[in-house]
Amino acid sequence: MSTSTISTPLSALPQPSSFYRWMVLLFVSLAMFGNYYIYDSLWPIVDLLREQRNFSYQQIGWLSTAYNIAALCVLLLGGYIIDRWGTKKAITLFALICLVAAAVTAFSPNFETMFAGRFMLGLGAEPLIVAATTVLAKWFKGKELSFAFGINLSISRLGSASADWSTGFASPLYVNWQDPLWLATAVAGISVTAAILYWILERRAEGRYDLGVADSTDKLEFKSMYAFSASYWYIVALCVVFYATVFPFRSFAIDYFQQAHGLDREAAGILSSLLPVAAIIATPLFGLWVDRVGKRALFMAVGSLVMLPLFLMVTYLPAGPDVGIMIPFIGSAVVPLTLLLVILLLGMVFSLIPAVMWPSVAYIVDSRRLGSAYALMTFCQQIGWAIVPLAVGYLNDVYLAGPENIDGYTPGMWFYTALASLGLYFSYKLWRTEQGPGSHGLDSITTKRPVVSAEQHPG
Template structure:
């Protein structure tokens, strides 16, 4: 007779999804809260585009260059969800406080640290610390979902977790400018971010109680047999898996063509499409908003019908087409911008809803934390270098003065994003070929009925 599992309780597994998704939502809000404020930051704080790009690149300073994300994944597999998740949430709060303090209490131009304006650098350090928390909590949340939904509605649950987290990005893009203008300072949205993060930390502490119940119940159901634990040699196993590396580099190229784009999307709406600054953030916010509708649909489809590898190809091709259209100077209608942002939301629903369940198929659960960590670490390389490069391009090749006002031509940056998306398309085709050759089952359904 088959032993009952606590994950068979629909109410409990969906409650855990709500909790970790809420905390992740708060993390994404903090990560993107300054994205739509570029022009206000340049006006109020006297930053230039290159300094803004440097600050935005701080997302990966610690995660990528110091390998903190790799260490976080190993800690997750070694020490478990409760300790790693709590530590990650605390880091998000600490980093957000440092960033807020730098922006609100230091002044641009007062001093330099390592040749960089001290306000920019310290704000970047705070951002980097909070992003260690965001990324490590992201892999923790993914492992939570796999833990509770393995053999159930896994693709749907992972898709919903991503979609709900994206609400944080949507709120950051749509609300940051109105909040900043209402209070007359760019620090106002940052203070909101700190408060919301504290709420996310409290929610995760409640999840820890449920997680402890899960472990106790599973131990009893399995007659106190211990699951095989993570070993450092498991990293060698991952390194020898070609499909794992294809997913890594698809993640790198696809996300590098989306997240850094969002850092500049609000300014793009103002500079190219002539949208009023007060409302410009609303158009990019359509991307995460549309994922709320599209992602559950594709997650359910993959659970029931499969075709994950094919869906990753479709999403990558769609992203390439959208960036190419954004790069055409003559297409400058705000209606076109709205349609393209919704299309990008469709693309951003297709690929993640297929990619993350695929990783769970090719990786044993004891290695999942490390697998997610390596993928996110490589992804952070793109999230670090691409925003800085776009800022460099804008300041040195795309900046001009019209009627005494600095304006930017986004043609070169959008061509850069198109090139990155083209690499994603190539890798997506290679991934499907490898699945066909090695029979990983990415085209097969995930769902096993209760």
């Protein structure tokens, strides 16, 4: 923010009330809700794109990767824009880009046009996530930071779950591939509205509350990467392989449940939604717990260990008996027990690791470089995330995956498992580093203990 218009010294201004901080969290999270819905709206129509548009699995992979390519192009600049312009302008701009992207994706059956829409979505959505993360670090650092991150992730993932649930509550739209994408465009309006409301809140807070002195911006350059600590880079590496595993799996999950396990679209959507639903419930609880007990590096290692066998379990274990599941006000389905257990465990991991990983960066990086640090972390995340959908789509096509050849999906599951093993390695290295003299206090900082200063441990 600019301090040139503030006449009252910052030290004389009161701190924002808890209510004000939680309102900021609400509107930023609603902006993320629409963002997540738009991204995940494509996955319930994978089979329709293959049947009605004759898309291959690799083309579906390209529609996912288009998002990541755009994110790679814009994230470094996006981090600088956030640091330079401030979060309120950045979030509104990026939300508007997401709205236009959703409309472009729904507009034409042409693959190239859909690719362009998904590319545009990457230009807006990933910098929006970085901006939202920076907002939370600014308003909640030293307070309920992990809990706030957990609430933010829960509301965001409600957008993902809602996209899966649309196979039920909006089932008449699924007679063709296009109408569900127009619904996603309407939902994009939530992001824009929430972003504007956040802008209003922060603008009103400037000059009334002590929001901290505006730090000088730090343009991210690759030659300055050495300035970040080993712990930061282990977190980045874990981030890369974790999201390159979970998000591409979600991209193909509904189609996989339909083709390999014989579920109908609504049942597959409900089962897939249990992953973000588990995260919605558990992420803020994990965040609150970690704020109180610390042990952040240990929790990341435990989550990585739990994830390691899950994709082999879903491939090789017997399906088990069918069990009924029901989500109030959404719908019910009958699914194999093994699939249900794997998705619930993956949902717990999907809650634990992000709830600990993202706020940990705020404790090991100087606040003046936080926007750039999150942008760099997300930039690296996109590299892995861009490659995996193409690789899995290629494997599915080469091995002729489909309902007549269920074994064709197995190589993709082994690929996910290899990535999960790398996540376990990087989380173990982080834990070992945080036990030594170079520790930043990730395992010791709690809400009852003071935050280690960035000057003591410059990230």
